[in-house]
Amino acid sequence: MAASPRVRNALTLFSARDCVVCHRVRLVLAAKGVTYELVAVDPLNPPEDLVDLNPYSSVPTLVDRDLVLYAASVVSEFLDERYPHPPLMPVDPLSRAKLRLAMLRIEHDWVPQVQAIQHGSKSQAEAARKRLKELLLQTLPVFKDSKFFFNPEMSLADCAMAPIVWRLPVLGISLPKEAKPIEDYGMRIFRSPGFARSLTPEEKGFRDI
Ligand SMILES: N[C@@H](CCC(=O)N[C@@H](CS)C(=O)NCC(=O)O)C(=O)O
Structure with a gap:
C-alpha cells in the first residue's frame, strides 16, 4: 500500500x-x-x-x-x-447463506435503481422509480414475516437494506397504506442507537424522525 x-x-x-x-x-x-x-x-x-x-x-x-x-x-x-460484537450474521450456515443471497439481490437489483434515480436521465430515473416500488411491494411478505430483513435479529442484510428505505422520500417513492410494514421495519432500524451515527450531514436531512 x-x-x-x-x-x-x-x-x-x-x-x-x-x-x-x-x-x-x-x-x-x-x-x-x-x-x-x-x-x-x-x-x-x-x-x-x-x-x-x-x-x-x-x-x-x-x-x-x-x-x-x-x-x-x-x-x-x-x-x-x-469486530464481533454485536454479531451481524447468524451462526448457522443455512441462515448465513440466505442472508448472503438477500444481500446479493440488494446489490444487483435494488441499488442500481437507487443510483439510476439519483444519477440517471429523467426517463431512466422514472423507470427505476417504478422498478424499485415494484421490488418493495413484491418483498412486502418478507418485511411482514420477521422483525428484521430475513432474520429475527439485525444483520448485515439490514445494513444494506435500511439505507434504501431511509432514502425513499427523497427518491420520490411513496408507498400505499398496505406497505406500512416496510415503514415500520425502517423505523425499527432508524431508531436504533447506531443509525443516527451512520448518517452524513447530507443524509440526515432526508427524513425528519
Ligand atoms: N461494487 C461497489 C459499488 C459501489 C459504488 O457504486 N460506488 C460508487 C459511489 S456511490 C462509486 O464509487 N462510483 C465510482 C466508481 O465506481 O468508479 C461496492 O460494492 O462497493
Whole structure:
C-alpha cells in the first residue's frame, strides 16, 4: 500500500456524502460502535490517494493499517469478523447463506435503481422509480414475516437494506397504506442507537424522525 497523507488513523473509510452503498458500510461501523476517520469523497472526482489505494477508485474503501478493502460486501463481512460484537450474521450456515443471497439481490437489483434515480436521465430515473416500488411491494411478505430483513435479529442484510428505505422520500417513492410494514421495519432500524451515527450531514436531512 502506498503511504497516503489522507490515511492518518488506524481505521479510515473513504465514503461519498450521499451514497447508499457507502451508507451500508457506515451503518455496520455504527452498529459495532467502531471509531474511524471518514474521508468524504466525490466519486466522480476521486482523490489521488484513493486512486493509488483502490484499482477501481470506488467508495466505500476501508483502510485498516496495511489492509485496503473495497466492495461493500467484502468490507461489511470483514468488519463483522474484525469486530464481533454485536454479531451481524447468524451462526448457522443455512441462515448465513440466505442472508448472503438477500444481500446479493440488494446489490444487483435494488441499488442500481437507487443510483439510476439519483444519477440517471429523467426517463431512466422514472423507470427505476417504478422498478424499485415494484421490488418493495413484491418483498412486502418478507418485511411482514420477521422483525428484521430475513432474520429475527439485525444483520448485515439490514445494513444494506435500511439505507434504501431511509432514502425513499427523497427518491420520490411513496408507498400505499398496505406497505406500512416496510415503514415500520425502517423505523425499527432508524431508531436504533447506531443509525443516527451512520448518517452524513447530507443524509440526515432526508427524513425528519
Ligand atoms: N461494487 C461497489 C459499488 C459501489 C459504488 O457504486 N460506488 C460508487 C459511489 S456511490 C462509486 O464509487 N462510483 C465510482 C466508481 O465506481 O468508479 C461496492 O460494492 O462497493
